[in-house]
Amino acid sequence: MPMPPLPDLDAMSMDEVAAHIATRSPAPVERWNTSHCGDSEMRIASDGQWYHQGSPIGRKDMVRKFATILRREANGGYVLVNPGEKLDIAVDDAPFVAVKMKAEAGRIAFQTNVGDIVIAGPDHPLRFESKADGPHPYVRIRGGLDALIARPLYYDLANLAIEGDDTPPGVWSDGVFFPLEPA
CATH class of the missing domain: 2.30.270.10 (duf1285 protein)
Structure with a gap:
């Protein structure tokens, strides 16, 4: 299923921004407590570019989808998590x-x-x-x-x-x- 188009922040009033935010419901990643499965072999560079096995991920919708299942762990590390697995992901600065x-x-x-x-x-x-x-x-x-x-x-x-x-x-x-x- 394709990701919905990105909203245009420049064209929105602040009330429309607040209404948009109110309609969003992020994935419940904090409730998914699956066992650690390994390393995703992915990295998020400090410029926001996502990589897999050293190659840039060019499909923006794929990056947006992965971003929805990203979680920060109590130890400061990052994981991609879903109800069935949890994989480490390297983050150079902020995700x-x-x-x-x-x-x-x-x-x-x-x-x-x-x-x-x-x-x-x-x-x-x-x-x-x-x-x-x-x-x-x-x-x-x-x-x-x-x-x-x-x-x-x-x-x-x-x-x-x-x-x-x-x-x-x-x-x-x-x-x-x-x-x-x-x-």
């Missing part, structure tokens, strides 16, 4: 990349490279880490899974913070303040 952003009416929405849409707030916090190559901003997508916020969107967040008068600089979304500095 997703936030590639679109919309800021409107006191809320900031993000869309990932696999189509997930979230509104930053209490359930989807923003966080910032300092790394050798500069700041790395993240947004929580679901169940311990984060998206690295793409560099152009980070600059958009910085511009929003500059427009505000908060100290330290930061952004507000869904009633929560997120400082743009590492915790």
Whole structure:
């Protein structure tokens, strides 16, 4: 069965974004407690590209389908899980990349490279880490899974913070303040 087309975040109002989010029901991966079956021989690179046995997975619908059964384990590792099996998957940084952003009416929405849409707030916090190559901003997508916020969107967040008068600089979304500095 083909995946439904990705929603167009740019064409949606923030109320339409919230309505879209409310209709989504992710797979119950946290309830699937099957025994470990091995290694998927898959890897998610820091740019969001998925690989199998070292070759890029070119079918975007296949990647989107795999993303729906991705889970973060208590030990920090990642697995692909279904009711019958659990396979390790390597993740270089975060499993997703936030590639679109919309800021409107006191809320900031993000869309990932696999189509997930979230509104930053209490359930989807923003966080910032300092790394050798500069700041790395993240947004929580679901169940311990984060998206690295793409560099152009980070600059958009910085511009929003500059427009505000908060100290330290930061952004507000869904009633929560997120400082743009590492915790």
